[in-house]
Amino acid sequence: MKESLAKLNPQQREAATTLEGPLLILAGAGSGKTGTMTHRIAYMIREAGVDPWSILAVTFTNKAAREMRDRVEALVGSVQGMWIQTFHSACLRILRVHAERLGYGKNFVVYDPVDQKSVIKSILKELDMDPKRYTPSYVLSEISHAKEQAKDPAQYRRDFGDQIPYSDLAELYERYEQELKKNNAMDFDDLILRTVQLFERHPDILAQYQKRFRYLMVDEYQDTNMLQYKLVYMLASVHRNLCVVGDDDQCIYQWRGADIRNILEFEKDFPGAKVIKLEENYRSSAHILSGAHSVISNNRGRKAKKLWTRAEEGEKIEYYRASDDREEARYIAGRIEAMMRREPDLTFSDFAILYRTNVQSRRFEESLSGRGIPYQVLSGLRYYDRKEIKDILAYMRLVLNPADDVGLLRIINEPRRGIGAKSQADLETLARVENRNIMDVLREEEIVASFPRKTADSLRMFVQAIDALHIEQEHTSVSDLYDAILVRTGYVEALEEQRTVEADSRIENLMEFKSVILEKERERSALDEPLTLLAFLEELALISDVDNHDPREDAVSLMTLHSAKGLEFPVVFMPGMETGIFPSYRTIDGGEGLEEERRLCYVGMTRAKKKLYMTSAEWRMLYGKTELTSESMFLKEIDRKTMTGDAVYDRKADDTSFARYDKKAPYSDGPYVSPLASLRATREKQAEKKTLAGQDVEAGWIVSHAKFGTGTVIEASGNVLTVIFDEHGTKKLAKDLAPMRRVDPS
């Protein structure tokens, strides 16, 4: 034990042995944060005699929770009794016990963003609001924000008044809440919000948890939002044994509601708090570390701290400006290949390409597979987001909780049963009018009979199937139920009939999913508790995608800068160092947004252990257009002593250099237009396109004239738009042109 504490440096040791009172650990990138936290737990148990049962450690991701659990287990042998969980799973665990005190049914389900979206869509239809003005994602982000501020619809209305769009949003929010409640469902934000409400409304329950969790730890504290703060505050307010760990320089989720003030003002919120800084970096070589530091020090309002390392200088950061995005990708693949050849110790898994946006991944996939380099992409798409998996999960959910209208609508015509959009809309209306659930309505023969005969038959069969499965659910294992669903609903059969490659891979996925279930059942039976359907769905509802990253796989990792947080690689590439991409064009005006981009840059750079490459492309194809780019301001912020490569200068500021770039792009025509100007121009052009017809079309834009019937058709095109008009200025559709003869545009 003493021996393991001896591995810690003095600050880490102090952090690990300070158990009482509020404690803020400012843990810089690569400073051994997780090790310190796990040793702290081990110290509690083995030295201080703390009952594991009284420890609650919260993280943001399943991955972080799992890692902490594994490492604690390695130190003390067992994690029995402790809660080492994500915010959401801890809350869900609490809510499962007390849901009824809040008016929810015991079997409430958790809605994911897709489910939320369909709720909003159907409400928009009901209220006859414009889904373009109120896009589901906009409405949901508004609702999510409100929930993060613990505002209910009434409060929202009070705060924003009855002006458009807020009055509409308030109404949508209100209906949304009713709908979820009616469906016995909670969204992700609810998990936290309802727990806070549970504690507020039932002090006896709060007291029970306060008494139990005498030792609280919160990881990634800079990412907490107001609600999470409130939750932590409530739980810690009596004993005040609260330890939070974080790094304000790595706060990259403000757009998601994280409130950086939580960490900046911890000492104010918890007077008498002790602050310990972990500033020794064990990850990166000195050049990389000081390069990263020179960037982040451009931010204002940081906690004072500076990482240092005993490591040697190492290689400098290498910057390369490619001619275009393809060449950039070729360069990176080439570097990987060359290094692999030169240094036998390296494996493909030592490399990571960290980009700002997911669309950038395509070029790298091309260049890597072109050279036969194995890679894994961590995309936003989760395995469990695949259609077939979500369908089956919807069936399972419905079987458990027949009130789940969203799940029902998802699969009532999946596979096709002849219950189309019209019938579904009717069902929704019927249910709404009587304020009942659809499943409920469907049990009434009178209603079912009012549908066309074929539809009515399908509806009856559907209800029968779900009811039968519902009964079966009570006495069969999850895996058997799964099989029963696949068969009973005709889902697999329908896929088999399709006989397409796509359908085959869906079937394969469904089989793979079965093995996931079996695996979970095996895990559970080892603990001597059978896997219930509820427990299974619960676990899946909270699963995330960073889990897809497999560090053992011998492949180059491709992911966004955001998902790279917490990871490290010997060699890191950061492509796309260009204004508009990184920093994103939405933030280049400066302000908080830009500071967050800079923190993201810092996070990216500090992922590298031995070698960091940064690249940009002179010409980049984005949204179907190729444009001249200018180099990211972050490149200019890097201390020149730590970096090699082409000189970095701002071409836009240097007017005399323009002539050099007034040349044709590899894939586009037209004179040089700055990226932003061109973005604006595109919008305007699209708005004006009608006026183009019949008039002199801008020189250089005419691709062809053609005879069409009696009139002339002009096909105007730049890399911006392709529009075809007839002589009256009416836009022609592509199919109209089929019989058209092209003539030379002379």
Next chain:
DNA sequence: GACATATCTAAAGCC
């Protein structure tokens, strides 16, 4: 109701 075609839009994504 299913399928084909046209149109629109564009970040990051933890749970």
Next chain:
DNA sequence: TAGATATGTC
């Protein structure tokens, strides 16, 4: 460009 959604046609 590419994907998601709206609209049109059989």
